[in-house]
Amino acid sequence: MGVIEVDRARARGPRMIPDRPWADTILDEAVISAQRGDIGPAIAALATSRGDPETRSLRVEALSRALIGASRFIEAQLAYDQGNPDLWLWLGRTRLEEAWELRPDVRARAVQADRLHAYQSAMESARQPLLAAAGLASGDPVPWECLMWLAVGLDRPRADKDAVWHECSRRWPSLYSAAVVRLITLSPGWGGSAQETLAFARSAAAHAPEGSPLPALVPLAHFEITAAGRAPMSRGGWFPFEAQRDIVSAAGHWSERRFGGAHPRSIEAHNAFGAAFFLADLRRPARAHLSRTDGRFSRLPWSHLGDPAQQYRRACARLNL
Incomplete structure (x- = not known):
């Protein structure tokens, strides 16, 4: 070529x-x-x-x-x-x-x-x-x-x-998709609070089994909290420094090593971290995560920014992916 x-x-x-x-x-x-x-x-x-x-x-x-x-x-x-x-x-x-x-x-x-x-x-x-x-x-x-x-x-x-939630979690405590629903349930946009949303995300990330993408709940929590108080389609100023540090720490705790292969929700987690790092202008980790999505974007968290397809494409284009 x-x-x-x-x-x-x-x-x-x-x-x-x-x-x-x-x-x-x-x-x-x-x-x-x-x-x-x-x-x-x-x-x-x-x-x-x-x-x-x-x-x-x-x-x-x-x-x-x-x-x-x-x-x-x-x-x-x-x-x-x-x-x-x-x-x-x-x-x-x-x-x-x-x-x-x-x-x-x-x-x-x-x-x-x-x-x-x-x-x-x-x-x-x-x-x-x-x-x-x-x-x-x-x-x-x-x-x-x-x-x-x-x-x-x-x-x-x-x-x-x-x-x-109790019935679900007692059967499979680390089910990623159930944890996402719980996170949304606790979020300010659905009648909860920022404090309990972050507490849940951080606890789930800290106790995640090896290979689980539960650490991605941390950027998703910050998206939910921020989106509850702003209009969509706005890129600037999404995450203050403390939130960025929280997301960086969560990314550092996530290892994809898992017996039996990658977790079924790994690509969703890469979308969550990639979108968060992109909004924070942390280009290197944003590229690292979005390059591992193979063009497969998820509705969350891109829908917080507007049309998921447009927002994902824009991020990839700006990161030269």
């Missing part, structure tokens, strides 16, 4: 793969098939994830987003396989994702009563399938993680949110 070709490649930026922040070829194939109406590979992918909550959580989340608006395919399959916990879990999570699409803007809820009612009804429709999944697989924390999202979405009392 000559000089001109290199310049053109840089101008185009990284090859982006939206909404697929993982290194899981089985999941890639299952998502593509599900989007085409073939749910067979997805059912197989969920079945092989039993006993591995980290992979199971990631797969059901991705496959549910792939089937938004088409949950009837899962319902049809359930008619022939009522005792399958994977199908109940997938149906419940898909209904959650469909409900989030209906959520009215908080500033317009007073004039969107019908939309708010539709949203709440859609959220409630996820409860029974998730409870069925929890009953069929009593040791599985993933249905309880989904029920945490349900409690957040319906703005249930704090005691209800705490109770569901």
